[in-house]
Amino acid sequence: MVRPRWLSAQRTGVSRSWLLWDRAIALWAAVNLIWVVFDITYVPFRTFWLQRNLTPLPQVPLVVPLTLLPDITPLYDPVKGIEPHRETQAYLRHFQALDQALSTDAPLAASAAQRSKQVELTLAMINENPFAASGNSGTLEKLKNRLRQRAGLDSAKQSAALLLSDGWLNRQGWQEERRFWQQQILPLVATSYWRSIDENGRPTDHSWRYDLLLFQGVFAFDILLRMVRLRRRFPGLSWRDALLRRWIDLPLLLPFWRWLRVAPVVERLSQAGLIDVEPLRAVISRGVVSLLALELFEVLALQLVDGTQSLIRSPQWPRMIRSLRSHQSVSALQQQSEQPLLGLLRLWGPMVLGQVTPRLTPELQSLLGHALEQSLREVPAGNVVPRALSRQLSAGMVDSLVELSRGTAERLAESDERQAALLQRFGDRFWEELAAALERGDTLERSQLLLCGLLQQLKLNYLAQMNRAGIGALMDELDQLTVPVSDSSGPPPTPPA
Known part of the structure; x- marks a missing residue:
């Protein structure tokens, strides 16, 4: 796909210190983007960070432990206002004593x-559901199902009482049951937590403080430096315009919609030469531009046809045709120079009559000879006329016509005021008679209806064909025009001489 001019332009050289600074800020922005993604997804994925286990298939009891990952929940829970739930913590402490x-x-x-x-x-845990405070009510259902499956009963409460009864422990043994509780039940209980609420009624979140101190302050300073560099390169540029040129950096300073920072981060990494986004940009822009071009061209074509139909439906045709006459169409500029129509006649007349027509002599002779031969056959006793005579007559007529056209071309090429006046008089008379003919009868109305119907049919057929073609056909055609052919397919065929 053709690169835009602003992408093809070479960047002005920068000093090595500025380049190192830009790369450092780009890497710091990438770190900030990774932290933003982690911060946004921390609460939904807190169970993963707490247990550090991966369950590929939720319906299958297959757990992949990720012991290399550290337990970061004690460090990051205070940032999100997360505290251990009292009931579940009491449950875990009592189980350790048991x-x-x-x-x-x-x-x-x-x-x-x-x-x-x-x-x-x-x-009490089943009745009060402490998991609802963290939005994990499904965890309680999972815990109840595991108790039912272990005891083989339909009630989770009865299953809990049975699993800790004397008869069950005598048959199964505590070591076996201990493994079940520690692997199947306690990890689910440990996922429950309580999250505080701030004065605005929203869950507590202190991440904005770290974002402001560690990242947004650095980004604001870098944006200010970039504005200073722009004003040094373009002294006439105002501070407002310099700030507007860095509009893509705005998401770096917003405390909300932080996922939008992916755009300025990618832009900075690309400008610093750390990544190459040109292939991805070409693929995305090709699809977007193709879609917008199709929609835009449909609107323009529809507007052009509708405008032409409105012009055709206008009852002012005779007036507009009369306005083409010389004494009504001459503007102040045209009064100082020759008429456009008259100038075209004086330019094209000698060219067509003096250069084009003589070169058509053989064709004109053949055409006129054939026409004379067909005409003489319809005359009584015309079949006895030899074909050579018709050819001789046509040759003489064409020669006379060619000589006449050459003479006319020479006359038109000469600067003759009388000739110019006659041509102008002929043009004025032609437009006047054409306008008068349209005013008589229903010629104007019928012509308008026929032309508008033709344009309507063209509009429907053309736009329907564009819609049927769609973006897919445009993309395929673009690939055929722009994607080079692989060398493995062999050299392209040699065109015939």
Whole structure:
């Protein structure tokens, strides 16, 4: 695709210090974009950062541990106003105490009270649903389903009581049950959290402070430096115009819609020479320009045809035709020079009569000879006339016509005031008679109807064909014109001589 002129232009040279500065700011903007993406997705993906496990298929109990990733939730939870939920934390602490009691050699009866308390906490968690505060009500349903599947019952509450009963633990053993609780239940309980609300009724979020101090302040300083550099290159440029030229940097300073920063970041990385976005830009712009060009051309074509139809429907045809006469169409500029129509006649007349017509002598002789031969056959006893006679007559007539055209061309080429006046009088008389003929009868109305109908049919057929062609055909044609042929297909065929 053809590159725009503003992309083809060579950039003015910059000093190495400015280049290093631009690259450092571009990399810092890239770091900011990565942090913005992490900050926006932190709350929805907090469970992943907490457990650092990847579940490719949610319906299949397949977990891929990512132990290399650090646990960043203790550091980043305060930024988002996230605090541990009291009920779930009490549940986890009590389970640790129960685990210690059951891991000893003491009989099960010694931990009956603790197991009964753990069942009560489980029932309270099911009833109160602490996961709703963090918008993860689905986690509670997942926890209840796992309890049902483990116990083989339809009630999650009864399943919790059965899994911690004496009979179940005697049959299964605590070590086996401990693995189930620690791998299937406790990780779900640990995902619950409580998030505070600020004075505006919105969830607490302190990330704007870090964004303002670490990134937006640097970007504002860099934009100011770029404005100074622009004013040094163009002293007549105002501060407002210099700021408007850096409009693409505006998302870097906005505290909302931070995902829009991808545009200035890509632009800065490209200008710093760190990445090459030209192939991607060409693909995107080709599709956008093709779509806009098709829509724009449809509108222009429709407007042109509609304007022509409006002009044709105008009842002022005779007046407009009469305005072409010399004494009505002469403007102040034309009064000092020759008439356009008269000038064309004096330019094209000698060329057509003196140069073009003589070169058509053989063709004119053949055409006129054939016409004379056909005419003589219709006359009685015309078949006896030899063909040579018709050719001789046509040759004589064409020679006379050519000589006449040459003479006329020579006369037109001469500067003759009488000739110019006659031509002008002929043109005025022609326009007057044409306008008068249109005013008589219904010729004007019928002509307007026929011409408007023709344009309407052209408009419908052409626009329908453009819509059927669509963008796909335009893109395919553009690829055929712009994409070079691979060398593996061999050299292109040699055109015939």
